[in-house]
Amino acid sequence: MKKSSDSPIILLLSRVISPYIMLFGLYVIFHGHYSPGGGFQGGTMLAASILLIRIAMEEKVYEMQFKKSFDIPLGALGVLIFFGVGLIAMLLGGNFLDHHFLPIDWLAPADVRFMGILFVEVGVGLAVMTILVAIYDNLLEDDDA
Amino acid sequence: MHWELELVLYVFLVIAALVSLYVKDLLTAVVSLSVFSYVLAMLFVSMGAIDVGFTEAVVGAGVTGVLFVVMIYKTSRRSND
Numbered sequence: 001m002k003k004s005s006d007s008p009i010i011l012l013l014s015r016v017i018s019p020y021i022m023l024f025g026l027y028v029i030f031h032g033h034y035s036p037g038g039g040f041q042g043g044t045m046l047a048a049s050i051l052l053i054r055i056a057m058e059e060k061v062y063e064m065q066f067k068k069s070f071d072i073p074l075g076a077l078g079v080l081i082f083f084g085v086g087l088i089a090m091l092l093g094g095n096f097l098d099h100h101f102l103p104i105d106w107l108a109p110a111d112v113r114f115m116g117i118l119f120v121e122v123g124v125g126l127a128v129m130t131i132l133v134a135i136y137d138n139l140l141e142d143d144d145a
Numbered sequence: 146m147h148w149e150l151e152l153v154l155y156v157f158l159v160i161a162a163l164v165s166l167y168v169k170d171l172l173t174a175v176v177s178l179s180v181f182s183y184v185l186a187m188l189f190v191s192m193g194a195i196d197v198g199f200t201e202a203v204v205g206a207g208v209t210g211v212l213f214v215v216m217i218y219k220t221s222r223r224s225n226d
Binding site: 036037038040041044045047048051055132135136139140 | 195196199200203204207208211212215216219
């Protein structure tokens, strides 16, 4: 699976379809609070678009799209965003993930909650995407078997 | 509401599950399992659980199929011992 696919149809179709899957994944993440979907589903769709390129192309190409060494640090960053938003609200006097207490004073209270849940969704999506890609990369790591 | 449509979906569900259980070729089993997940997602949506159906379609028919195919490529049918 380290080699590129031979079929030009697979190469062209994966190259064309992958950005649209990624765009729809971003839509699902950013509209997660008032439509079906959310951070987990959107992150899984982003991971699917990256895995499509990883299956079809060779290693030199997909390393240019999303580096293998970025998997675990970005996943940790996603978890950090999720827990950071919760802990900021907790340190400022509310409960865990109580977005009303976030220090965004220049917005209306409804917009503060909106921004809080948006940050949480982005963190969850980032963590899910990178960990699913990391599972794929770890499966392919010792390829001489 | 449309019980005829749901009946067709249930028949496809059972057929896909039986094919993925009894077929010899592992790649066919993985594809049939993806079909099972997709039909199950449509059934969830028809029962009103859109969020569950969305998760099932994305995870079951998308990512686990990829991971299973990778695992088939990593293993061989007979052992070399």
